[in-house]
Amino acid sequence: MKPFLSGSGYVQEARALRNQYSETLSELDKLSQENKQTAAALTSRANESLTELVAAILPELSAAAIARAVQLTGYLPLQQNDPLVAMDKMRETLTASMANIEQDRRYRDRLLLRAPRIGMLTREIAELEEFHAPLAEIIEGAAHPRMERLLQVGYGTSSYDVPFWRMSYYQDWKAGDEILAKLPKFKTFAALREDYLAAQRDIGVYNNKLGQLRREVALGEAIEREYAEKQKQLSELPMTCLQRLRDQLCSYIRDLDLVAIGDRLAQDPSLEMLAKRYLGLQKQTEYLQQSSKHLLENSRAPVQQTIAQLDREIQKYSRPKNAGAKLPSERIAQLRLRNTKYQQQATRYQQSRHVIVEFDDYDHGCIDDDYLWWDLITESYRHRHGQYYGHMHGSYIDEVSDFRTRHPDHHFQRPDDWHDADDAAAASAGIGTDDSRDVLTSHDVS
Amino acid sequence: MHYHKADMTEAIGCAILKECFSQAGFHIVENYPLAEGVIQFSVDGYDPSAKVGYEFVTTEAGDRQEITPSLIAELEGKMKKGELYIFLIDEQEVASAAELSDAAKHFLEKVQQLRNQEQGR
Numbered sequence: 390m391k392p393f394l395s396g397s398g399y400v401q402e403a404r405a406l407r408n409q410y411s412e413t414l415s416e417l418d419k420l421s422q423e424n425k426q427t428a429a430a431l432t433s434r435a436n437e438s439l440t441e442l443v444a445a446i447l448p449e450l451s452a453a454a455i456a457r458a459v460q461l462t463g464y465l466p467l468q469q470n471d472p473l474v475a476m477d478k479m480r481e482t483l484t485a486s487m488a489n490i491e492q493d494r495r496y497r498d499r500l501l502l503r504a505p506r507i508g509m510l511t512r513e514i515a516e517l518e519e520f521h522a523p524l525a526e527i528i529e530g531a532a533h534p535r536m537e538r539l540l541q542v543g544y545g546t547s548s549y550d551v552p553f554w555r556m557s558y559y560q561d562w563k564a565g566d567e568i569l570a571k572l573p574k575f576k577t578f579a580a581l582r583e584d585y586l587a588a589q590r591d592i593g594v595y596n597n598k599l600g601q602l603r604r605e606v607a608l609g610e611a612i613e614r615e616y617a618e619k620q621k622q623l624s625e626l627p628m629t630c631l632q633r634l635r636d637q638l639c640s641y642i643r644d645l646d647l648v649a650i651g652d653r654l655a656q657d658p659s660l661e662m663l664a665k666r667y668l669g670l671q672k673q674t675e676y677l678q679q680s681s682k683h684l685l686e687n688s689r690a691p692v693q694q695t696i697a698q699l700d701r702e703i704q705k706y707s708r709p710k711n712a713g714a715k716l717p718s719e720r721i722a723q724l725r726l727r728n729t730k731y732q733q734q735a736t737r738y739q740q741s742r743h744v745i746v747e748f749d750d751y752d753h754g755c756i757d758d759d760y761l762w763w764d765l766i767t768e769s770y771r772h773r774h775g776q777y778y779g780h781m782h783g784s785y786i787d788e789v790s791d792f793r794t795r796h797p798d799h800h801f802q803r804p805d806d807w808h809d810a811d812d813a814a815a816a817s818a819g820i821g822t823d824d825s826r827d828v829l830t831s832h833d834v835s
Numbered sequence: 836m837h838y839h840k841a842d843m844t845e846a847i848g849c850a851i852l853k854e855c856f857s858q859a860g861f862h863i864v865e866n867y868p869l870a871e872g873v874i875q876f877s878v879d880g881y882d883p884s885a886k887v888g889y890e891f892v893t894t895e896a897g898d899r900q901e902i903t904p905s906l907i908a909e910l911e912g913k914m915k916k917g918e919l920y921i922f923l924i925d926e927q928e929v930a931s932a933a934e935l936s937d938a939a940k941h942f943l944e945k946v947q948q949l950r951n952q953e954q955g956r
Contacts, residue, residue, distance in 0.1 A: 552911060552914070552915075553941075553942060553945045554911075554914055554920060554921060554922055554923055554942065555923050556922075556923065556924040556925060556928045556929065556935075556938055557925075557928055559934075559937070559938035559941055559942070560928060560934075560938075562941075563934070563937075
């Protein structure tokens with residue numbers, strides 16, 4: 390590139406560069422979105438593994454099991470307010486409450502009162518509904534916006550005195566015919582009027598009685614539901630109490646540095662395995678979040694700023710008066726180089742994510758303060774694939790950086806059962822089995 | 836023609852009524868100055884020789900000031916005696932053109948029946 394560019398030449402270069410930066414921004418956005426989903430999936434797996442760990446720490450609701458859980462975790466509140474005594478008290482309360490309901494006539498005589506077809510209330514309601522139905526039929530059939538007026542003016546009777554020269558005379562006539570058409574069993578409006586007024590008077594009585602009976606049934610059914618609910622609570626009481634204690638333990642362990650109880654958990658190999666899995670998943674989540682922060686999020690703002698800057702410059706140097714301007718091409722070259730770096734960081738993020746998410750070799754981990762899970766995760770990838778991605782130092786991760794500062798000469802000790810496989814894989818990949826991290830492969834991570 | 840209640844103006848209502856009355860053979864004079872004793876008002880449509888007509892009462896035409904309850908009472912007195920027949924329609928009572936037209940036809944049938952009875956006596 391020439392050392393100087395004309396105004397129009399600069400604009401052309403800046404436009405091309407702007408497009409490249411826009412693509413980088415889109416890629417960063419896409420990866421950030423994917424990262425959120427991946428992190429959520431890892432968190433969910435970590436929660437599941439914590440649930441499994443806690444279930445193994447407290448497998449049942451007994452004094453011995455609770456004492457063991459306290460000894461393993463150091464969580465004393467588990468034993469406070471003796472949960473077994475509390476459960477017995479709850480059982481007594483539920484049992485007493487159910488006994489009370491059993492004495493209630495509405496529950497005790499539930500079949501006698503509300504059995505389908507034969508219950509006393511059921512039958513009474515059915516009978517009343519039978520009387521109610523024809524009345525409701527008349528009331529509903531005669532429903533018309535002019536019905537009340539027709540009754541008031543005595544339409545169909547000798548007292549009706551609206552003269553034929555008034556429009557309302559014809560409207561009354563039309564409404565009367567429309568109502569009779571809906572209730573063909575009445576030949577005249579006078580006949581309908583008589584039955585309608587009687588129905589209007591009687592239906593109120595039936596409605597009141599039916600309402601009373603239905604309320605009585607609803608109340609009885611509510612008592613039955615309450616009893617059933619208490620019965621369910623009673624049958625599930627041991628599991629509910631156990632779950633409540635496990636939930637407390639979960640909260641406690643989630644806020645705890647698991648390393649603090651690592652030694653105790655290691656006494657039981659099955660517990661140790663579950664604890665390693667939980668710790669490993671926590672580490673994976675943490676590493677993924679930090680990878681996203683340092684390799685994606687931190688690039689976003691400068692990329693956006695550069696796009697805005699380029700927009701301003703494109704506008705400025707597109708003006709005719711700047712056509713003859715001489716502008717240093719070095720700036721374009723610098724910006725292009727910077728964009729390449731952002732893209733490389735995005736690629737590094739993808740590689741890190743791939744390595745982090747693929748990891749499931751929890752058994753080889755260690756619940757120890759001086760243990761770097763990052764090494765295990767990256768070495769496990771190498772063990773599996775016989776190769777590294779480049780730049781997997783992970784120095785942008787706080788924990789990794791601290792560890793390397795504290796242990797400058799540290800070398801990851803590969804598990805014994807990896808050596809043979811590693812040697813063979815390294816030989817076939819044509820790389821050494823030392824801890825060199827400079828090997829860059831083009832393994833597809835998409 | 837299809838009219839909605841909101842469209843039923845004095846002019847439309849009167850046009851429908853005039854059509855119905857004319858079809859029945861009446862010679863309608865619009866805004867006829869009726870003067871029968873104390874009854875003094877301009878009828879929307881009236882056949883002076885047959886003494887049959889219509890009055891479409893609307894607020895728009897200021898009918899509510901002119902057609903007072905006492906005037907109606909006087910008119911109804913004459914109609915009861917068969918001296919004249921005026922179809923009285925309040926705009927608020929009309930839902931559609933068809934309804935107005937049907938009512939007018941029924942009114943005219945009634946008038947015809949009464950006139951026939953009078954002639955038979």
